[in-house]
Amino acid sequence: MEVIPSLDLLGGNVVRLTHGNFDTAKVYGEPEAVLASLDVPRGARLHVVDLEASRTGRPVETRIVERLASRDLIVQVGGGIRTLDDARRWFDCGAERVIVGTIAADGSPLLASLVETFGAQCIVPAVDIRNGVIRIAGWQRDAPVSIAEVFTRLESLAIPEALVTDISHDGVLRGPSFRLYRELARLTSIRIIASGGVSNAGDVVSLARQRNISGCVIGKALLERRIDLADALARVAMPNAIPERVIPCLDVRDGRVVKGVNFVDIRDAGDPVECARRYEDEGADEIVILDISATDANRQTALDTVRRVADSLFIPLTVGGGIRTVEDFRAMLRAGADRVAINTAAIRNPQLIADCASEFGVQAVVLSCDAKDGRVMVRSGKESADIDAVEWCRRAESLGAGEILLTSVNRDGTGAGFDIELLRAVTSVLKIGVIASGGAGKLEDFRDAIECGGARAVLAASLFHDRVLTVGEVKRHLAEEGIPVR
Amino acid sequence: MILIDSPVANTANIARALRTAGADLQITSDPDAIARAQKLVLPGVGSFAAAMRWLIEHRIDSAIRDAVNGGASLLGICVGHQLLFDLSHEMGTTRGLGLVPGEVRKFEGRLPVPQIGWNRVTARGPLFEGVENPVFYFVNSYAAANAPHEIARADYGGPFTAAVQNGRVFGVQFHPEKSSSAGLQVLRNFIAWK
Numbered sequence: 001m002e003v004i005p006s007l008d009l010l011g012g013n014v015v016r017l018t019h020g021n022f023d024t025a026k027v028y029g030e031p032e033a034v035l036a037s038l039d040v041p042r043g044a045r046l047h048v049v050d051l052e053a054s055r056t057g058r059p060v061e062t063r064i065v066e067r068l069a070s071r072d073l074i075v076q077v078g079g080g081i082r083t084l085d086d087a088r089r090w091f092d093c094g095a096e097r098v099i100v101g102t103i104a105a106d107g108s109p110l111l112a113s114l115v116e117t118f119g120a121q122c123i124v125p126a127v128d129i130r131n132g133v134i135r136i137a138g139w140q141r142d143a144p145v146s147i148a149e150v151f152t153r154l155e156s157l158a159i160p161e162a163l164v165t166d167i168s169h170d171g172v173l174r175g176p177s178f179r180l181y182r183e184l185a186r187l188t189s190i191r192i193i194a195s196g197g198v199s200n201a202g203d204v205v206s207l208a209r210q211r212n213i214s215g216c217v218i219g220k221a222l223l224e225r226r227i228d229l230a231d232a233l234a235r236v237a238m239p240n241a242i243p244e245r246v247i248p249c250l251d252v253r254d255g256r257v258v259k260g261v262n263f264v265d266i267r268d269a270g271d272p273v274e275c276a277r278r279y280e281d282e283g284a285d286e287i288v289i290l291d292i293s294a295t296d297a298n299r300q301t302a303l304d305t306v307r308r309v310a311d312s313l314f315i316p317l318t319v320g321g322g323i324r325t326v327e328d329f330r331a332m333l334r335a336g337a338d339r340v341a342i343n344t345a346a347i348r349n350p351q352l353i354a355d356c357a358s359e360f361g362v363q364a365v366v367l368s369c370d371a372k373d374g375r376v377m378v379r380s381g382k383e384s385a386d387i388d389a390v391e392w393c394r395r396a397e398s399l400g401a402g403e404i405l406l407t408s409v410n411r412d413g414t415g416a417g418f419d420i421e422l423l424r425a426v427t428s429v430l431k432i433g434v435i436a437s438g439g440a441g442k443l444e445d446f447r448d449a450i451e452c453g454g455a456r457a458v459l460a461a462s463l464f465h466d467r468v469l470t471v472g473e474v475k476r477h478l479a480e481e482g483i484p485v486r
Numbered sequence: 487m488i489l490i491d492s493p494v495a496n497t498a499n500i501a502r503a504l505r506t507a508g509a510d511l512q513i514t515s516d517p518d519a520i521a522r523a524q525k526l527v528l529p530g531v532g533s534f535a536a537a538m539r540w541l542i543e544h545r546i547d548s549a550i551r552d553a554v555n556g557g558a559s560l561l562g563i564c565v566g567h568q569l570l571f572d573l574s575h576e577m578g579t580t581r582g583l584g585l586v587p588g589e590v591r592k593f594e595g596r597l598p599v600p601q602i603g604w605n606r607v608t609a610r611g612p613l614f615e616g617v618e619n620p621v622f623y624f625v626n627s628y629a630a631a632n633a634p635h636e637i638a639r640a641d642y643g644g645p646f647t648a649a650v651q652n653g654r655v656f657g658v659q660f661h662p663e664k665s666s667s668a669g670l671q672v673l674r675n676f677i678a679w680k
Contacts, residue, residue, distance in 0.1 A: 228596075230596065231596045234595060234596045234597075234643060235596070235597075238641055241605070241606065241641045241642075242603065242604070242605055242606075242642070243603075243604045243605070243606065243621060245603065245604065280666060285604055310499075311502065314503060314506075314663060314664065314665070314666050314667075314669060314670060315623070315664060315665075315666050316623060316664050336498070336499070338664065361531075361532070361600070362600065363600050363602045363625045402600070402602055403602065431598045432598050433598070433602070433603070456603075484606075486604050486606075486619065486621040
């Protein structure tokens, strides 16, 4: 998949408009300076929009396109192309492709003329979709034809690639419209350049995993430094190299696995060793044990449980619950845990994260963060610590946490799906991995947590204990949806 | 088979995995016993320099070389695998056992270090026979790359050597004891190798 930086041009500069308002243009400087600051590699494709041209219908920034095209960049340019001559003007400037909007979807004969004159591979139709309907004329009107009809027509003209923007999405919060692109994969053989909503490097990887997506256009996220281009390119080069993980969680009390919604109505769910072994056989990539016993006396039982489970597994084991000191941490590692999760104690004493990381290595340290309405909760999600969850996760990373176990208290036990907005907020600002927890109810939830939430692992408890879904079913589903699993 | 009982390794997990895979195992740090072994497993976690220092202080480095020269086969795991190479660039430069040519360096890609998790390898040779799904569990910040005797390769922001074989000397950068059935199969293959 190509990563295509997008530059909106106005008055000789790269700008961003808010809500299409020309009076509020934020200026980022001359295109060459912007390209240099973004580290755009030679030979890259650039998406250039001449904003003035889209308003007036006449190519304006032709000099800039000439300059860019002479710099070993593949330029595709758009903005108010309404005649063959408009398009020719851009090709004469060195553009390799032109983007056409309204005429791609309003049945205009100009589209066929453009294809005939310049070749189908040089014409990129831009299709803007809102709630399943194509919008034209600067999103002002519904197109007279359906999405299926438009793509059938594009296919009949042998157009290989279309730029698709979902304008119903609030991109930053919800990310690219993966669902729309999936639907298009069933509808058409035309390859899609995804546009809109790409706000972190994980989005780019997730798009690269969809087979019908040939490129993704990124504007604001690059200009605002939310995405490092080199970083995104490196990850896109091998989007399937590293498998994502599925992790059953055992809440353990007094040596038994228990389950209950928000720690109320707790029921017995079996022997931890038997559960853990069954999950390994089903393909679990790791097991998490959370000790929810309340008293110190029960800690010894917890250590014993960890020892028994560790002795029966050949996959990594992460243990959390009631870890207050470096010595507690050490005891869990000695009992056979590979990694230990710290929660409440780290909020009271953040230095504990750094101390454990330097004593045992960052790979052993998991920061468990329970979040409710964006704030950190302590004491099993019962009490607010009045700290912003995203800030806390960021701080934990800088202190030496190797991974974050992020539980949405709002979603926990509801089966309503993982909290994608919370996940996106955290994964967008971290380099270390995030385990999504709380809310899994159906197969698609796991996919969404990884694909859209940016999680590197997905965790569930009662869903697996109750055999609503098996670990194997979840992994098969992820694989079918293009997400690499072990 | 001897599992070298190092304080800078998690020997208990490896011992359990080796026994599950069928090994008749002795766990010791006695250099005389090590020098006489037929089969040796060298585990290791933490820093290369500390692990190497411990081997030298306890004369285990020469015991391992004696054993290998006498016909023993050897499997290094994780930092134990790294110790097989000529040298490591972890915190300065430290000489390794020199049983396998190559050098160990820090990951240079843009992915978070250490690598913590499962990774797919491209593998060949007797150590990987019968491994249906070659995905293994790694925890490492350092690795060899393009080692001359590479038998398995993985990618973490760039290719690295996931396993080597130089005659009877084997090394795996991953943790077979944490890699479920694929890891146990590798251990079985080492146990059965002649």
